Amino acid sequence: MSIRSQGTTLFAAILVLVAAAVVLQLWLLTVSMEALLAGEVKTLVPAAAGSTLLLVVDAGLLRYVFRFDRDTRV
Amino acid sequence: MRALGKVARGLPIEWDGDHYVTRREMVKFLTLGSLLLASANWITVVASKLLHRGSKLERQIGLVSDLDRDGSMLFRYPTEQDPCIAVRTAEGKIVAYSQVCTHLSCAVVYDKAEDGLFCPCHHGLFNLQGQPVAGPPTRPLPRITVEQRGDQLYAIGMEG
Numbered sequence: 313m314s315i316r317s318q319g320t321t322l323f324a325a326i327l328v329l330v331a332a333a334v335v336l337q338l339w340l341l342t343v344s345m346e347a348l349l350a351g352e353v354k355t356l357v358p359a360a361a362g363s364t365l366l367l368v369v370d371a372g373l374l375r376y377v378f379r380f381d382r383d384t385r386v
Numbered sequence: 387m388r389a390l391g392k393v394a395r396g397l398p399i400e401w402d403g404d405h406y407v408t409r410r411e412m413v414k415f416l417t418l419g420s421l422l423l424a425s426a427n428w429i430t431v432v433a434s435k436l437l438h439r440g441s442k443l444e445r446q447i448g449l450v451s452d453l454d455r456d457g458s459m460l461f462r463y464p465t466e467q468d469p470c471i472a473v474r475t476a477e478g479k480i481v482a483y484s485q486v487c488t489h490l491s492c493a494v495v496y497d498k499a500e501d502g503l504f505c506p507c508h509h510g511l512f513n514l515q516g517q518p519v520a521g522p523p524t525r526p527l528p529r530i531t532v533e534q535r536g537d538q539l540y541a542i543g544m545e546g
Contacts, residue, residue: 323409337423344430360427367424
């Protein structure tokens with residue numbers, strides 16, 4: 313399998329992972345808003361921490377995409 | 387017209403390509419969305435701190451003798467629009483809570499038989515620690531900190 317077709321499969325997989333993480337973040341934001349309006353403040357910090365963790369995962373995958381591009385173009 | 391065609395051919399981006407979003411661009415766009423969502427989540431944390439700071443207002447709310455005579459006492463704290471209830475427990479301690487039920491905002495009343503605060507609208511019951519023990523409410527009642535100074539009772543703060 314060529315590097316190019318490997319990259320295509322890899323990027324499709326990364327795109328699915330990032331999209332799934334964003335959907336999870338959307339759900340966390342919905343839960344946080346409901347908790348905020350209901351006065352359940354204990355839920356908010358874990359939800360925000362979880363959302364930040366997902367952001368780190370997304371940023372890591374994006375960095376991997378950039379590095380993969382850079383390495384294959386050299 | 388010919389000159390324009392020449393210029394158009396020289397442009398680096400084809401019209402079809404202009405509408406094409408690559409997977410890389412999509413990952414970049416989603417990561418930016420992820421950043422916005424994480425920020426929005428932290429904004430809810432900050433908003434909760436601002437909304438639920440509680441009150442430190444000090445106010446005289448009544449007499450201990452009135453409370454002992456009736457078993458419970460109604461007062462308003464921290465503003466005139468916030469009904470509250472004070473009760474003396476079996477151990478002799480005075481506790482006070484917001485009178486607004488955390489289910490659908492009906493007024494709770496002291497129920498001597500159940501030794502708790504009863505909501506007549508949907509038969510919710512809170513114990514004298516403010517915790518829901520029966521019926522539809524799931525969240526505790528906001529607690530008012532009270533202080534006894536002689537025969538006078540003061541509300542000095544609110545939690546939750």
